[in-house]
Amino acid sequence: MSPAIIDSITKFSYVLAAALFIFSLRWLSRPQTARRGVLAGVVGMTAAIVGTLLHPEITTYLWIVVAAALGTAVGIPLSRVPLTAVPQRTALSHAFGGLAAGLVGTAKYSLWLEQDLLTPFKTSAIVIEVLLGYLTFTGSLMAAGKLQEVIPTRPITFRGQNYVNFAMLGIAALSGVALAINPSLWPLFGVVIVLSLLFGVMLILPIGGADMPTVISILNSYAGLSAVAMGFVLDNMLLVTAGALDGSSGFILSLIMCRAMNRSFTNVLFGAFGQVAAATGPVVQKTAKTATPQDVCDMLENAARVVVVPGYGMAVAQAQHRVREVYDQLTKRGIDVKFAIHPVAGRMPGHMNVLLAEADIPYEALVEMDDINRDLPQTDVVLVVGANDVVNPAARHDKSSPIYGMPIIDADKAKLCVAIKRSMNPGFAGIENELYFADNTLMLFGDAKAMLGEIAKALTGGGSGGH
């Protein structure tokens, strides 16, 4: 085949891949068609890879095959992690995406420097690619470390932190401009690489665990944008398209997460959330009413409508399957059971839905915050399992609370609220929850998994007697 024909085949495979990627996301819109979306993505990716391998510029396949085999060997176990570890895996994959962009940019700079092919435009594009790529790499590694709790999850701050960060970014940007003017100043390219790597670490240091869903979305966006920058460097429209899809998806998710916490991007990145919480006023001795699993069982049996509010605590206690047993028992009795999902429940966007789907809870029972809040005043019993800040009524009225203004699930508006909690310790953000002291709230102290197990057992026993 002549090189011209091969080139056309490659280009056609890229156009096909771009179209399939768009269909892939289109089909992901509903659970019914979502798996077709994955298939479209796989076909598109395969087409693009085969189209690339035909390229006559490739003289040796050895390293490609070795690297692809190793990547597959690492990728398969990474796809089998428990669902509680999906946020870490996702952060790790953003890190790999950023790394690939950074390395490709560095390789192109070194090649074009030798051949004297660096134009000011190409150099600027490479600098942006490398900057975004390497900062996404170290930033995502840090995020993965915090999620895996290898690195302390609390915000790490020091005086003048923001000035140090801006100074680093400023020096990197100035080096980039100097490189664009004179691309042969290669030591400055090294400065850009080192500062980007450092900046990624510094960016994540002050971020607390509660902000992880937002941060992971922002890093998603950066990973996409670094692929776009790579497309600009290499004149590759497929990279621009796929990167833009990834980037816009990350951006939308970040917006949703920020809105769900009533915070701005800058506030998340530079606000060190969770730090202020430690300073909340003196602890006032208040008493909460307690209940036993049997009490809760009786209340649930006499209810017509029950709403469960799950939080990350449920996943930590591995209580999803006990929740399902309670769900089964109640639906069998004709009681309407729904799950109220707060957008930031869990450690990444949509995390709670995946955890509940794994426990075989049908997705029709999973309801978004805004929709469930309309129904809560007519709800007989709300069962809070491992959620805390997202049901704290202080967010609605207490201007001094760090979570003031955050949209919450109005669990306090139901006729009765039962909160399962290990102890009175404050949650992730370190804020006391006034829901626990409300008149219509009962506390069920204990491990969520054990307590739900007892409720399920009581329901099974009581149910057989009633029929």
Added chain:
Amino acid sequence: MEAAHAAPAVTDLWTILLVFMLSTFVGFQVVQNVSRLLHTPLMSLTNAISAIAVVASILIAGEPGNGISTVLGTIAVFASMTNIVSGFMITDRMLKMFKARDPKK
């Protein structure tokens, strides 16, 4: 050096910007329609898709480079391939778990 390396700047900057702009709009449209139920699979799927960087890495690892570029390209192929394999596989694994209500109940 041999002429095998592609010379940079063959496409007009404005054409690439146009493609970027259009793709971003398409991205906003399709992603806004994704159900909130599926936001975790959405992130892992877009992640796998943006690992299309593998095509650039393959060219750098396979073309006669300067040693450094081959090493960097090879690592980039490894990183992208990891994302492709784990991204698509975990997305499918999660999507399989989303089931509609059992009609028997």
